[in-house]
Amino acid sequence: MFVNARIATRKYLLYNCHQRFIFVNYFCVNSKKLEYDVVIVGGGHAGCEAAAAASRKGAKSLLITQSKATVGAMSCNPSFGGIGKGHLMREIDAMDGICARLCDDTGIHFHVLNRSHGPAVIGLRALIDRKLYKKAMQKEIFENTPNLDIIESTVEDLIIEEATCSNKNFTHKLVGCIIKNGINIYSPSVIITTGTFLKGELNWGGKSVPGGRMGEGPSSGLAETFARLGFKTGRLSTGTPPRLLSSTINYDKFTKQATDEEPIPFSFLNSKVGIPTELQLASYVGYTNDNLVKIVRENIDEKHSLISALNEGIKVFFLEIYDFELPDFNPE
Structure with a gap:
């Protein structure tokens, strides 16, 4: 991309624990390596805990997330x-x-x-409260977590090198990751907390589109990396309840x-x-009834593609799937 350029600059927005925006330049020629003790990929619940834990141990840490605005977001269930x-x-x-x-x-x-x-x-x-929780988590991570930088980007690949140790069971070692636009970040520890974003799919009715969360893209590059390295990946399913007025x-x-x-x-x-x-x-408890089950059964064909796509042996207790597997389902 920058073959004819003597020095090419990448600018990424880093957000540190003192709420200062810092533009950091990455140089393609004669640049100093960007190195961290720990790199955390994904700013969800697990990623925030990992970042805070690394900080408590005094490690120089980097949290990579698609958007700092969604750090601490409660995706599926409040x-x-x-x-x-x-x-x-x-x-x-x-x-x-x-x-x-x-x-x-x-x-x-x-x-x-x-x-x-x-x-x-x-x-x-x-x-x-979803808004209060996200605000509290962002305050904790952005203001009260020392030794932590946050960069808005996506990880596309891992940096793997041949191991120098004599143990034949370990022929390669992880030394870092590659973020969007080919920037290398080096670290002996990369913690993957991509959650539903790892080659994620969004399903509703018979429709399926790539995504980690509504309006946000999946982490496809990392999924391809794991496949190339011989790791088997599966798919878990989570249901997002409808929001009612x-x-x-x-x-x-x-x-x-x-x-x-x-x-x-x-x-x-x-x-x-x-x-x-x-x-x-207060919470309010409701139950299914014959009319609801009737609606599900009348529309079960529209759901069949989603049901068929589930991994064999995994039970996901959406009402329509439960009724599909147990046709004599009694709502009581």
């Missing part, structure tokens, strides 16, 4: 916790993670699951579930949650 994930959150919190603390600060509905079933299956769950809902048809009177925080560091109970919101 909730945290549950039987399994709630346990995982507490383990992360025990290692000084950040998501549990932020959920305590931004939660708008807290509820203990399976309270009557015994301690082995009790789980904490909370609904989170509150003023159009007849709440009298639902069962009201108030927030717990004394919410239990996720974080061991907190004795209480941030938003007072009286300001939190």
Whole structure:
């Protein structure tokens, strides 16, 4: 691209923890290597935790994300916790993670699951204000995470070299990554937290388009890298619930579930949650009925292409798939 240029300059916008925008020049000729102790690819929940953990260890770190504006975005479901994930959150919190603390600060509905079933299956769950959580996460990452730079770009490939060690089981080693426009970033540790963006697809009805999230492209280059290196990749499916306009809902048809009177925080560091109970919101529980199942069955052919595309053996409990697999499904 710049064969005839003596010095070619790339400018990328870096965002550091002091909220200063810095234009950094990358030179194609006689340039100093851009090096970090740790590079994190993807600015979702896992990427933010990895960046914060690397920072706590004093590592010079770089977080690469398509857009800093979406750092901390809650893509599919505005909730945290549950039987399994709630346990995982507490383990992360025990290692000084950040998501549990932020959920305590931004939660708008807290509820203990399976309270009557015994301690082995009790789980904490909370609904989170999406805007407050993203704002809190960005403040944590941008302002309170030292040793961290953030660059808006995409990783297209990994830099792999032949290993010099005598262990025949390891013939190659990772030394960095290549971002958009061919810029090399060198690091002995590259943490991949691309989530749904890794060769992601968006499906609704019978339509499927490449994407990691609505309006954002997938991470296709990395997927090709993994295939070239011999790694097997699969696909997990996550369902995004529809957003309904509150003023159009007849709440009298639902069962009201108030927030717990004394919410239990996720974080061991907190004795209480941030938003007072009286300001939190109630949830409303609804059930399927014969009319809803009838609508699903009348339109099941439109969903068949999506159902057929799922990996064999993976159960995704969308209502239409559940009904497709169990034709005698009883909504009660």
